[in-house]
Amino acid sequence: MSDDVLRIRTPIGIKYQYSAGPRVSSHLIGLMEGRFVGKRCPSCHLVYMPPRNGTCAKCGCLLGEDVEVGQRGTITTFCVVNVPFLGQTIKIPYVAATILLDGADMGMQHLIQEVEATEVRMGMRVEPVWRPREEWQPSMENVLYFRPTGEPDAPYESYAGQL
């Protein structure tokens, strides 16, 4: 019979108290002050920005000292988003890129704007556009997006190790 119960809704909602951990928190404080603060691995000396979950996955150890990295960085790779999806807040097509901030050893993901998608390229130099200071939170969303600086592209060798 077509009216029979064939499926049921069994939603699961659970409330948690999420903790970023002490190491990621110095990074969050940095964001509240408009700075990019990462952490150095005491073993392999790589600078993680952001400092992930407070650990160096390569060495299996806790990250050590804070390292403030530069505001500007280099696009190491990117994709052009042409697909609309539920919850999308940005007009397509747009560019999501991996950005290697100056002084960091790990790329981070962010949005690229103020440039045509077709103009974006590997090696392009970019800088952040921050929200107004009074809106700053402990969140990477303080940075609205990155935009080209107009500097010459970084040489391929400078970021080849990231690929």
Place this chain on the structure above:
Amino acid sequence: MRDVAIIASAQAVNTATTTATPVEMLIPVVNQVLANAGMARSDIGFWCHGSCDYMTGQPFSFVSAVDALGAWPPIIESHVEADGAFALYEAWMKIQTGEVDTALVFGNGRSSSGDINRILTLQLDPYVVGPLWPDDRSIAAMQARACLEAGVITERAMAQIAARNHHNALTNPVALRRGEHSVEQLLAAPLVASPLRELDCPAHSDGVTAVIIAAGDRARSLRARPAWIRGIDHRIESQNLGNRSMTTLPSAVIAAQKAGVANDKIDVAELHAPYTHQELLLTAALGLGESTSINPSGGALCANPMMSAGLARFAEAAARIMDGSADRALGHASSGPWLQQNLVCVLEGE
């Protein structure tokens, strides 16, 4: 069969809440167990992890847990969505294949991330039980009442279990809850989920346990007196509470038989019984008598770090062998409502 032994263990101090990320919690304990074994990360042949994403509140959290291992160059690792004791069973099997000689097993959980009684509802049948949202403590309380009314146990016996475990935990540096309580004091305490009182219920905690196991001569070279795994068996009851015995644990009986518990005297047993009445049921099902010291650590009543409390029982039982205070010990891990799953391990010194 290859001879396999537990040769080292380490546990985090159990806490009621934690601010560290799960990986930040893991790293010191992984480092400690390696130090206790005198081993480097590169000496480990296989890594096996037990945890639960619902508990952590982070889907795919087991993937980030690999960050604690230093997985470069690549390592051989696996994960079970269960207590670390079940990861130990997998690691023991891996060593049996002959592919590796050593394994580091770890389990971690942060019970405080969410409402643990509610999260445990998610292990129930999701079609006709889960939608009612019965919590873990209420379900355990129904089993306790059935046992009390059948005359299988008494409230006084439950209180004696609580008193003994909390007393034993006085000498366990990693326990969350400990103290001297008289049976009369315990019986006078209010009911929190009739017929259960607060100290009949587990001390849910945030914690980590890690254990290293090794085969044959490798184990002998790493530890003067390894805790040899002489029998290990895992049995499961039906998920349907309405079609299960409320007063006996047939799966624990079979697991004990298959693991060879009754072959000789058991000096020490570490039982993963989250509720007092469950320790009474388990002691009977496993055939343990007066000559066995039960839960010298204080057990899950004094620290129940979800997903590592079972492995902690194995670690505690093995420690009694390795320090020479016991010749034959039993480690038990459980999972699911009413001790649905039972993993029994018999450990012996040489």
Place this chain on the structure above:
Amino acid sequence: MSGGTTEYTIADDGSFTAPLELFYPYKRTVGPLLSRFLTGLREHRIEGTLGSDGRVHVPPAEFDPMTGEPLSEWAEVSSTGTIVTWSWQPSPVEGNTLQHPFAWALIALDGANTNLLHAVDAGSADAIRTGMRVQARWATEPVGSITDIECFELVPESAA
């Protein structure tokens, strides 16, 4: 999760913590046997499957616990039964069918050989005992779910 609205707190060790709600909007297909059971509940009818040993399983077992064979024989059971064991829920949680203190119970419905887990609206812990008779109270808007039985209620002694 969105910027500007995060309610965070800072712990003693400097860790930022914030409330996080995970929501999984699961839908489950129920298969032919649970379909018949849940469709029955919607029509105030409780049915179970008949095992090879003659036992009636409510909710229905899909496979015989003794032989593993698929089950297909059905038997209707009563919406009245007996409390086998119970516990007291002093503070109901989100999702419970009752939002005031109630009992959880395993209930042997008349005609069934397994026990059904459900809530019992008993008023107070002093009012409920094992062995008491209970009857289903049906939800006002049935949807084809175990919650179509809102709860069970005590059958007055005189009526029992």
